[in-house]
Amino acid sequence: MSRLKPQREVLDNGVVLLWNQRDDTSSVAVRGMFSAGAAREAPAQAGLAGLTARLLRRGTEQRSAQELSAAVEDLGASFAVSGSTEEAGFSAKCLGRDLGAVLQVLGEVLQYPSFEEREIEKTREEVFTQLREQDDSTRAQADLKTHELLYPAGHPYARAVTGTRDTIAALGREDLRSFHGAYYRAADLRISVAGSLNPEIVRREVGAWFQDMSPAPPLPALEVEPSGKAQRTQVPMPHKSQVDLVIAAPGINRLHPDFYALTMVNLILGSLGLMGRLGERVREQQGMAYYVYSQVAARTWAGEWMTHAGVAPKNVEVAIAAIVDEVTRIRAEQVTEAEFADACDYLIGSMPLRLETNDGISGYLLNCEYYNLGLDYIDRYPGYIRKETRETLLEAAQKYLDPSRFTVVTAGPVSPS
Amino acid sequence: MADVLEAVLENGLTVLIRESRGAPVASCWAGYRVGGRNERPGITGISHWVEHMTFKGSAQLAKGDIFRLTARHGGTNNGFTTDDFTIYYETVPAAQLDVPLLIESQRMGAALFDAAETESERTVIIAEREGNENNPHFLLYERLAATVFQEHPYRWPVIGTREDLDRITRDELLAHYRDFYAPNNAVLAIAGDVDAAATLERVRHYFEAIPAAKTPNQRPSGEPAQAGERRTEVRHPGANAFMQVAYRTPEVGHPDNYPLVMLDAILSGGKPVTWGGGGYMGRTARIYRAVVEERLAASAGSSYRFSVDPHTFSASLTMREGVVPEQAENALLNVIEGMAAEPPTEAELARTLRQTEAQISYGQEAVTSQAFALVYFQLLGHWSDVERHIQRLHEVTAADVARVAATYLHPANRTVGWFIPS
Numbered sequence: 001m002s003r004l005k006p007q008r009e010v011l012d013n014g015v016v017l018l019w020n021q022r023d024d025t026s027s028v029a030v031r032g033m034f035s036a037g038a039a040r041e042a043p044a045q046a047g048l049a050g051l052t053a054r055l056l057r058r059g060t061e062q063r064s065a066q067e068l069s070a071a072v073e074d075l076g077a078s079f080a081v082s083g084s085t086e087e088a089g090f091s092a093k094c095l096g097r098d099l100g101a102v103l104q105v106l107g108e109v110l111q112y113p114s115f116e117e118r119e120i121e122k123t124r125e126e127v128f129t130q131l132r133e134q135d136d137s138t139r140a141q142a143d144l145k146t147h148e149l150l151y152p153a154g155h156p157y158a159r160a161v162t163g164t165r166d167t168i169a170a171l172g173r174e175d176l177r178s179f180h181g182a183y184y185r186a187a188d189l190r191i192s193v194a195g196s197l198n199p200e201i202v203r204r205e206v207g208a209w210f211q212d213m214s215p216a217p218p219l220p221a222l223e224v225e226p227s228g229k230a231q232r233t234q235v236p237m238p239h240k241s242q243v244d245l246v247i248a249a250p251g252i253n254r255l256h257p258d259f260y261a262l263t264m265v266n267l268i269l270g271s272l273g274l275m276g277r278l279g280e281r282v283r284e285q286q287g288m289a290y291y292v293y294s295q296v297a298a299r300t301w302a303g304e305w306m307t308h309a310g311v312a313p314k315n316v317e318v319a320i321a322a323i324v325d326e327v328t329r330i331r332a333e334q335v336t337e338a339e340f341a342d343a344c345d346y347l348i349g350s351m352p353l354r355l356e357t358n359d360g361i362s363g364y365l366l367n368c369e370y371y372n373l374g375l376d377y378i379d380r381y382p383g384y385i386r387k388e389t390r391e392t393l394l395e396a397a398q399k400y401l402d403p404s405r406f407t408v409v410t411a412g413p414v415s416p417s
Numbered sequence: 418m419a420d421v422l423e424a425v426l427e428n429g430l431t432v433l434i435r436e437s438r439g440a441p442v443a444s445c446w447a448g449y450r451v452g453g454r455n456e457r458p459g460i461t462g463i464s465h466w467v468e469h470m471t472f473k474g475s476a477q478l479a480k481g482d483i484f485r486l487t488a489r490h491g492g493t494n495n496g497f498t499t500d501d502f503t504i505y506y507e508t509v510p511a512a513q514l515d516v517p518l519l520i521e522s523q524r525m526g527a528a529l530f531d532a533a534e535t536e537s538e539r540t541v542i543i544a545e546r547e548g549n550e551n552n553p554h555f556l557l558y559e560r561l562a563a564t565v566f567q568e569h570p571y572r573w574p575v576i577g578t579r580e581d582l583d584r585i586t587r588d589e590l591l592a593h594y595r596d597f598y599a600p601n602n603a604v605l606a607i608a609g610d611v612d613a614a615a616t617l618e619r620v621r622h623y624f625e626a627i628p629a630a631k632t633p634n635q636r637p638s639g640e641p642a643q644a645g646e647r648r649t650e651v652r653h654p655g656a657n658a659f660m661q662v663a664y665r666t667p668e669v670g671h672p673d674n675y676p677l678v679m680l681d682a683i684l685s686g687g688k689p690v691t692w693g694g695g696g697y698m699g700r701t702a703r704i705y706r707a708v709v710e711e712r713l714a715a716s717a718g719s720s721y722r723f724s725v726d727p728h729t730f731s732a733s734l735t736m737r738e739g740v741v742p743e744q745a746e747n748a749l750l751n752v753i754e755g756m757a758a759e760p761p762t763e764a765e766l767a768r769t770l771r772q773t774e775a776q777i778s779y780g781q782e783a784v785t786s787q788a789f790a791l792v793y794f795q796l797l798g799h800w801s802d803v804e805r806h807i808q809r810l811h812e813v814t815a816a817d818v819a820r821v822a823a824t825y826l827h828p829a830n831r832t833v834g835w836f837i838p839s
Contacts, residue, residue, distance in 0.1 A: 025782055026778050073699075073700060073772065074768050076772040076775025079696070093779060125712070125715065128738060129657055129736075136656035241548075242551050244551075273481060273484035287539070287544075288541075288544065289544050290542070290545035290548055291548075312547060342485065342488065349489075349491020350493075352491070353508060353510075356782070356783050357782040
C-alpha cells in the first residue's frame with residue numbers, strides 16, 4: 001500500500017539513521033531524538049531537560065545564537081530543539097540543496113553548546129513567562145492536575161516538562177553542562193530524514209557527530225501503574241468563562257497487546273468523525289460543548305485514557321453524567337457493525353494522508369524506530385487492525401474504561417452549588 | 418503551480434483543478450465570499466453560525482454524515498470562517514473524490530437549517546465563544562478591532578457578540594445562507610492524484626444543476642480616516658502583560674500589497690504563503706533582534722495578510738518580568754516605524770526572498786495546502802497570483818518598503834492595545 005522506501009542503517013559512530021528519499025519534492029525534513037528528556041532529571045531539578053534543550057540553539061563554542069540562526073534562516077530553513085518527558089527532540093526543515101549546511105549547524109548545536117550565563121538568564125526568563133501562561137490556562141491546569149493525580153509523586157509522567165518557578169530558578173550552568181554531557185550521546189541518537197536528500201551527504205555529516213562513543217547511563221526503571229482510585233478535584237480559576245473538564249483512567253503502554261483494541265474503541269467513543277459518540281451526545285444532542293473528545297495516550301512506561309471537554313460552569317455535572325453514561329453504554333454492549341467498520345476503514349485509510357508530507361514521513365520513521373515497530377510497520381498495520389473484533393473492543397472497554405476508577409478534574413470558574 | 422485546469426460552469430461556479438501525483442490523495446476545497454464583513458450589529462457571527470449549520474443535514478446527507486463519510490475513508494475535513502470568507506475542505510484518498518464532491522454540492526445548494534438543530538447549535542457556539550474568552554489574546558483583539566474600526570464590520574468578532582448569539586433567528590440564518598451560498602459566489606478547487614478532465618466531468622455532474630442566485634452586492638461602509646493614535650486596554654486577571662498594535666493598510670489588489678508583505682517579512686521573517694509551510698524564520702529579523710534579543714519582551718512578531726477591504730498590518734509582544742511596559746512598547750514601535758528611515762539592506766531583501774521561496778516550496782508538499790492556495794487566492798483575486806507571489810516580491814525595492822512604511826507605519830495611523838493582568 002505504501003509508496004515509501006524507508007532505509008535504516010547504523011553509522012560507525014553508533015547513530016541510527018533512517019531515511020526516505022523522494023524525487024517529487026524539493027524540500028526535506030529532519031527529526032531526531034536523544035534519550036535526554038525529563039525522565040533523566042531528578043524531581044528537584046524539574047525542567048532541567050527542557051532548559052538544556054532550549055539552550056542548545058542559544059550559542060555554541062564557535063558561534064553566537066544570532067550567528068546560528070542566521071546560518072539557517074538565510075537559507076530559508078528552520079530548526080528547533082525541545083525537551084519532552086521521555087526524550088529531547090530536534091527538527092529541521094530546509095530545501096534539499098541546503099541539507100548539508102543545515103546538518104552542519106544541527107551537529108554543532110547538538111555537540112558544542114556554550115551555555116553562556118547571559119543566554120541562560122534570557123532563556124530562564126522565557127520559561128518564567130511560559131510558566132505564567134501555563135498557570136493562567138484552564139486547559140494546562142486541568143492536564144497538570146490530572147497527571148499529578150494519576151502518577152506517583154516523583155515520576156516524570158506526574159510533572160510538567162517546563163518544571164516549576166523554584167526548580168528553574170535553582171538551575172545553574174554546571175547543571176546544564178553536565179546534563180548535556182551525560183545524555184547527548186551518539187549511541188543514543190536516532191535521526192530520520194525524509195524528502196529530497198542525498199544519503200551520502202547525510203551519512204557524511206551525521207557520521208562525524210560525537211567522537212566519544214560511550215553510551216549514556218541506563219535509565220532507571222520507570223514502569224508505573226497509574227492510579228485507579230476514583231478521585232475528583234477542581235482548580236478554581238474564577239476569572240475564566242469556561243471550565244476545562246478532564247476525565248481520565250489508567251491505560252496501557254504503546255507495546256501492550258491491547259493497544260489496537262483500546263485505540264479502536266476509543267475512536268468510536270470519542271474521536272471518530274465529529275468526536276465520536278461523545279461528540280454526538282454532548283455537542284450535537286445536548287449542545288453543551290464546542291469540544292468533547294477522548295484520546296489514548298500510550299507511552300513507553302504506561303499510559304492513560306483521557307476525555308477533554310470545555311463546558312459552561314453550570315453544565316459541568318450534566319456533562320460528566322453524559323460522558324459517564326456513554327462510557328457505561330460502550331462497556332455494556334458491543335459497538336455496532338457499522339461503527340466497527342468505520343473505525344477500521346478510518347485507521348487503515350488515513351495512513352496515506354499521514355504520510356503525505358516530509359514532516360509526516362520523518363515523524364513516522366522515528367516513531368517506528370522509537371517503539372521498535374520495524375520499518376515495514378505500515379505494511380503490517382492493516383493486519384493489526386483487521387485482527388480486532390467487536391468482541392475484543394468490548395473487552396478493552398470493560399477492562400480500561402471503568403467509571404469506578406475515574407479521575408475527574410475541572411479547571412475554571414467554580415460551579416454554582 | 419503549473420497546469421491548473423480552470424473552468425467556469427454555466428451557473429457561475431469557478432472550478433480549479435490541479436493534478437499533483439506525489440501521494441494517492443486528493444483535497445477538495447469550497448470557498449464562499451461571505452464572512453464577518455457581510456454582517457452588521459444584530460447579526461454579528463451569523464456567517465460562522467451558517468458554517469456550523471451546513472454540517473447539520475442537507476437534502477441527501479443526514480446530520481453527521483459529512484464527518485462520517487470523510488472519516489470512513491480515512492480523510493480529514495473542516496470548515497472555517499474569517500472576516501472575508503467561509504471555506505471548507507475534505508482531503509481523502511484520491512479514489513474517493515466523489516465523497517467531497519457530494520458533500521460540497523449538498524452544502525452549496527441543499528442545507529436544511531432544521532429549527533431544533535439551530536437551537537442546539539446556538540449553545541455550542543456560545544460555548545465556543547466562552548472558550549475563546551478564556552484566552553486573554555482573544556479578549557484584547559476583540560477590543561483592539563473595535564477601536565481600529567469605528568464603522569466597518571471588521572470591528573466585530575467573527576464569532577459574534579454574545580448578545581447577537583443570543584438573538585439570531587433561524588430565519589435570519591437561512592436568509593444569510595440563501596444570499597451567499599450560490600455557485601456564482603463560490604470557488605471550488607481540487608488538487609491531487611486525479612485526472613483533471615475526468616474530474617471536471619464529476620464536478621459538472623454534482624454542481625451543474627445548482628442554480629445561480631443574485632447575491633447581495635453588499636459593500637460595507639468605508640472606514641473614516643484615522644486622525645491620530647488610538648489606544649485601548651483590557652484589565653483582567655491573567656498571566657502576562659502583552660500588547661498588540663495595528664496600522665491601517667489598504668485592501669487586496671492595491672499596489673502597496675507586496676511592499677507590505679516584504680516589510681512584514683523584514684520585520685519578523687518570511688511566512689508561509691498558503692496552508693502550512695516551514696517553521697519560524699524570524700530570529701534574524703528586526704523585531705526579534707531589537708525586542709527579544711535585547712530582553713525587552715519574551716516574544717514579539719508581526720503579521721500582514723491580504724483582505725477584501727482595507728484592514729491592518731499588526732504586531733505584538735508579550736512582556737517579560739522586570740521590564741517597564743512603555744520601554745518594551747517603545748522598542749517595538751521604534752523598530753516598526755523606523756523602517757521608513759532605515760530601509761532594508763540588500764542582504765535583508767535577499768534573505769526574505771529565499772525564506773519566502775522556501776516557504777512556498779514547503780507548501781507544495783501536501784495537496785491540502787496546494788488546493789487551499791488555489792481557492793484562497795482565487796477568492797482574493799485570481800489563483801495565479803500565488804504563482805506570481807515571488808516574482809512580485811522580487812520587484813519590490815528597498816525604496817518601496819521605505820515608502821509604504823512612511824505611508825502607513827506612523828503614530829497617527831496606529832492603534833495600540835494593552836492587556837494588563839489585574
